[in-house]
Amino acid sequence: MSLLATNYLTPTGREEAWRFTPLKRLRGLHDGLASLGNHTSLYSRGNLATGVSFSLESLEPLASSDDVIIERIRGISPQVSHLHIAANSEISEPILLGRRGAALDSAEHSRVRISLGAHAVATVIMENTGACLLAEDLEIALAPGSRLSFITLQEFESTSVYTARHHAVIDKDAQFKSITITVGGDLVRILPTVEFISPGGSAELLGVYFATAGQFFEHRIHVDHAVPHAKSRVNFKGALTGRDAHTVWIGDVLIRAAAEGTDTYELNRNLLLSDGARADSVPNLEIETGEIIGAGHASTTGRFDDEQLFYLMSRGISLEDAKRLVVRGFFNEIITEIGIEEIINRLMVRIDTELEKAGA
Amino acid sequence: MSTLEIRDLKVSVDTDAGAVEILKGVDLTIKSGQTHAIMGPNGSGKSTLAYSIAGHPKYTIVGGSVTLDGADVLDMTVDERAKAGLFLAMQYPVEVPGVSVSNFLRTAATALRGEAPKLRTWTGEVKDAMQALNMDPAFAFRNVNEGFSGGEKKRHEIMQLELLKPKIAILDETDSGLDVDALRIVSEGVNRAKDKNNLGVVLITHYTRILQYIKPDFVHVFSNGRIVEEGGADLADKLETKGYADYVSN
Numbered sequence: 255m256s257l258l259a260t261n262y263l264t265p266t267g268r269e270e271a272w273r274f275t276p277l278k279r280l281r282g283l284h285d286g287l288a289s290l291g292n293h294t295s296l297y298s299r300g301n302l303a304t305g306v307s308f309s310l311e312s313l314e315p316l317a318s319s320d321d322v323i324i325e326r327i328r329g330i331s332p333q334v335s336h337l338h339i340a341a342n343s344e345i346s347e348p349i350l351l352g353r354r355g356a357a358l359d360s361a362e363h364s365r366v367r368i369s370l371g372a373h374a375v376a377t378v379i380m381e382n383t384g385a386c387l388l389a390e391d392l393e394i395a396l397a398p399g400s401r402l403s404f405i406t407l408q409e410f411e412s413t414s415v416y417t418a419r420h421h422a423v424i425d426k427d428a429q430f431k432s433i434t435i436t437v438g439g440d441l442v443r444i445l446p447t448v449e450f451i452s453p454g455g456s457a458e459l460l461g462v463y464f465a466t467a468g469q470f471f472e473h474r475i476h477v478d479h480a481v482p483h484a485k486s487r488v489n490f491k492g493a494l495t496g497r498d499a500h501t502v503w504i505g506d507v508l509i510r511a512a513a514e515g516t517d518t519y520e521l522n523r524n525l526l527l528s529d530g531a532r533a534d535s536v537p538n539l540e541i542e543t544g545e546i547i548g549a550g551h552a553s554t555t556g557r558f559d560d561e562q563l564f565y566l567m568s569r570g571i572s573l574e575d576a577k578r579l580v581v582r583g584f585f586n587e588i589i590t591e592i593g594i595e596e597i598i599n600r601l602m603v604r605i606d607t608e609l610e611k612a613g614a
Numbered sequence: 615m616s617t618l619e620i621r622d623l624k625v626s627v628d629t630d631a632g633a634v635e636i637l638k639g640v641d642l643t644i645k646s647g648q649t650h651a652i653m654g655p656n657g658s659g660k661s662t663l664a665y666s667i668a669g670h671p672k673y674t675i676v677g678g679s680v681t682l683d684g685a686d687v688l689d690m691t692v693d694e695r696a697k698a699g700l701f702l703a704m705q706y707p708v709e710v711p712g713v714s715v716s717n718f719l720r721t722a723a724t725a726l727r728g729e730a731p732k733l734r735t736w737t738g739e740v741k742d743a744m745q746a747l748n749m750d751p752a753f754a755f756r757n758v759n760e761g762f763s764g765g766e767k768k769r770h771e772i773m774q775l776e777l778l779k780p781k782i783a784i785l786d787e788t789d790s791g792l793d794v795d796a797l798r799i800v801s802e803g804v805n806r807a808k809d810k811n812n813l814g815v816v817l818i819t820h821y822t823r824i825l826q827y828i829k830p831d832f833v834h835v836f837s838n839g840r841i842v843e844e845g846g847a848d849l850a851d852k853l854e855t856k857g858y859a860d861y862v863s864n
Contacts, residue, residue: 560671565708568668569722569774570696579721583712583757 263322271321274502274534276470279441281415283323283361283389291360295386296335299350305343305374308351311336313367316393316423317449324419327363327391334365337378341371341397348377348405348594355386358413364390370400370428377403379597383438385411390418396428398452404432405592409604410439412469419445424484426452433592434461434490436471437604447476450484450513457486460588462601465531466608467496474504475520479513488520491588493581493605494531495612505537505553509546517547524555525584527577528612578606616683616699616781616814618644618667623678625659625666635676636662638839642816644782649808649815651825651850654836655858660818661705663836664786668702669695682782697726699781703771703788710758715770716740718758719777726778743773746806748799764791772803775813782814783807789824801827822854837861 264285265272272284282288298308313334319325339345355362368378374397396402402422410416416439422430436442448457463471477486492501505520524533537551558580566576582602589598625637636659644650654660666673667680669692680687682698690698710718719740724730731739744753747769759767768788775783785804789797801824807813817828825833825847833849834841835858842861843849 559708561708562710564668564670564692565704566710566718566722567692568696568702568704569718569778570693570725571721572693572725573691575721575725576693579713579718580710583710586712 263325265322271474275443275472276441279415279470280417281387283387283415283417286326288361288387289359290330291357291362293357293362294335294364295353295355295362295384295388296364296366297352298337299352302349303345303347305340306345306349306376307336307338309336310334313365315391316367316395317421319391319419319421321419321445323389323417324391327365327389330363331365334367336367336369339370339374339376341374343371343374343376345374345376348379351378351380353380353382353384355382355384355388355410355414358385358387361387361389364388366390366392367395368392368402368404369395370397370402372397373399375401377405379405379407379594381407381409382416383409383411385413386416388414388416388418390416392418392420394420394422394430396422396424396430396455398426398428400425401429402431404430405597406432406434407597407601408434408436408438408442408444410442412438412440414439415441417441417443419447421445421447422449422457424448424450424455424457427454429456431458432460433588434459434473435589435601436461436463436473437601437608439469439471441470443472443474445474445476447478448486449478450481453481453483455484457484459486459488459490460591461490462585462588463490463492463501464585464605464608465492465494465499465501466612468498470500472502474502474506476506477508477518479507479509479516479518482513483515484513485517486520487518489588490522491585492523492533493525493527493584494533495527495609497530499531501532502534503536505551507539507549507551509539509541509543509549511542514543514545515547516549518549520551522553523584525581526555526557527581527609578609581605581609616646618700618782618814619679619681620667621679623663623666623680624676625662626674626676627662627672628674633674636839637666639678640840642834642841644814644816646781646812646814647808648832649817649828649830651817651819651830651833652836653819653822653833653850653853655862656820658836659839660836661786664702664784664816664818667695667700667784668692693725696780701775701778701780701783703768703775703783703785705787705790707759707767707771709760711760713758714755715758716754719774722774722778739777743776746776747773747803749773765793765796768792768796768800769803772800776803776807779807779811780813782816784816784818786818787820788817789819789821797824798827804828822850825850835861
């Protein structure tokens, strides 16, 4: 039992930020009733290249958060798993972080920092697997002129609960690209958030989620344009099949009065593959200055296109294969962005398998 | 030798105002190697005939029969019809985002042949088919029909016709939207499929122009949901000069 000062913040489900989340299924992560485990499941895979370090350190948080779980993690865990890429280092091979959750009876409260020195360039892949009850405060610091591709794969087992904030702080002219893939877990709630602290930065947030019967996947994006001349793009695609498959996508983009020259666009598309599934999609653009380059959003939720299926079937392709092609095609745009054949194939096979299991 | 037999085919489509009968009893027999042109004004039901035979879910068969070598086509699913040897070249081929032409063709060939074509020979087959239709090799990497020009869509349809080797093909206004050069290239593709595979062709068109390149053995005039006149190639010449005015009154 924890007795933290933040307990009074325990969400009830009536708050805007929690209104979609089935709180009970957080298994005590939201109200601090989960028993505390003592594991650090994140590890670095393979040898670290010159200019890259990975160690446990005591670090102050990079940015504040009003998320009660993030507050709680910070209260519990002073230690941070810190992956640092030194200034001016260009790391050609992807840096792999692995995680194999192994405990469901006690919670892990994880703090992770990924920091890039000025003009550093790197790709970081975080592969989340296993069965776990995991709350994570992941902060990403991009120093001026640095470039990071950050790929997170939520390939948890179907019992896992993962709730996290992936928060990027983007300094002058830095470029951040994230690909968030969520295909496994009982409940996954990720807050991919971005704040620009100096002009000239860019952020591209891509994502794919595929929920089958009973799964709940929430992606709550927040992009804070607080400074001039930053660019952001958000593109998340989701598919759902099976009874009580539920996904939530929130796209909050805030363009503050100072953020002249902002260029932003966000897109969410959902494919409902069966009855009994539910996709919530809420784009939300708040604009405090008219001096911008562009700001837009789009959200669509639809079913299989009969004309597409007819076209494919008229060439001899079975209904099942036609659906598989359409779903693969739907995700293809984003999954190919990962650029690593082995991961792309693994994800496509997983999607095929889930489709087959669901009999969609 | 294959025979597609259409007997007294009646088809309706659901509209806001209820079911509307579009085909009112169509009789037509197509044999391997034959080319039948179906000509007629807009709205006469030509495309409905094509899509009904292919099994589009929008159309309801109200009566009659369609058989291919005695097998009941109307009882087959859409993919079973293709496997039986039917092919529809569509007037408006559908975009399939994220699915490359190369992946699509290989999936279709695998389904129709019952096994995946050997990669080496298949690559050559596709390359030859594309070359014959004057298509850029980069075409194979594009997504199916996405961003294709009208001409590219039609070439892509005829490329499938050549690769998938059906017994009977229905070409629904394949000539529409094609310039003279593209029309010639596409027609040559159809003629190759006829020569190589003894293909039977149903050529649906408004215009006689394509018949200069693909010679019909029979011409059928379609009006108000049925065939109202039949003849040889010379009937097309008569239509060219006189139009459909004689047929649309009924």
